[in-house]
Amino acid sequence: MRYWLMKSEPDEASIDDLADAPHRTLPWTGVRNYQARNFMRDSMQVGDGVLFYHSSCPEPGIAGLAKVSSTAYPDPTQFDPKSPYFDPKSTQETPRWLLVDVVFAKKTPLIPLAALREHDELAGMRVLAKGNRLSITPVTAHEWNFITKRLM
DNA sequence: GCCAACGTTGGC
DNA sequence: GCCAACGTTGGC
Numbered sequence: 707m708r709y710w711l712m713k714s715e716p717d718e719a720s721i722d723d724l725a726d727a728p729h730r731t732l733p734w735t736g737v738r739n740y741q742a743r744n745f746m747r748d749s750m751q752v753g754d755g756v757l758f759y760h761s762s763c764p765e766p767g768i769a770g771l772a773k774v775s776s777t778a779y780p781d782p783t784q785f786d787p788k789s790p791y792f793d794p795k796s797t798q799e800t801p802r803w804l805l806v807d808v809v810f811a812k813k814t815p816l817i818p819l820a821a822l823r824e825h826d827e828l829a830g831m832r833v834l835a836k837g838n839r840l841s842i843t844p845v846t847a848h849e850w851n852f853i854t855k856r857l858m
Numbered sequence: 859g860c861c862a863a864c865g866t867t868g869g870c
Numbered sequence: 871g872c873c874a875a876c877g878t879t880g881g882c
Contacts, residue, residue, distance in 0.1 A: 739865075740865090741865095793859090836862085836863080837862070837864065838862040838864090839863070839864060839865085840864095
């Protein structure tokens with residue numbers, strides 16, 4: 707059982723979109739970074755906790771909780787020439803890009819990025835590091851407990 | 859819109 | 871294998 711922070715642009719998929727999706731589940735499509743892919747492929751397990759983070763929006767921050775609900779499997783958008791996530795170098799036999807399914811757990815009052823920065827307990831979070839661009843980052847049990855029990 | 863930081867590409 | 875150039879991310 708591990709914990710993760712996963713970024714999503716709310717214009718693409720917000721916590722409300724996740725809550726409204728069939729089975730309250732969305733495939734986490736569009737990851738095109740090897741490090742983030744490797745987290746999904748090598749470390750994610752069904753039931754892992756997810757901090758659902760809204761990025762590139764007026765109020766960036768944690769907007770809710772979710773769970774990993776599948777192991778990694780090929781992201782179908784890499785094979786679709788009409789998709790913005792199309793990757794001409796990927797083949798069905800050796801897909802480059804994977805995704806996991808994520809299921810809604812709950813919506814929470816938004817915890818803005820600036821609020822996360824106020825706590826020494828969270829200073830090690832990768833999402834707070836200067837220049838961080840990774841869309842999937844590991845979260846420690848301590849950070850998870852602090853956020854879910856103290857900030858929600 | 860700006861720009862710092864980062865990842866990827868491709869020439870050599 | 872190096873590294874400059876380029877494209878993208880994402881907060882502000």
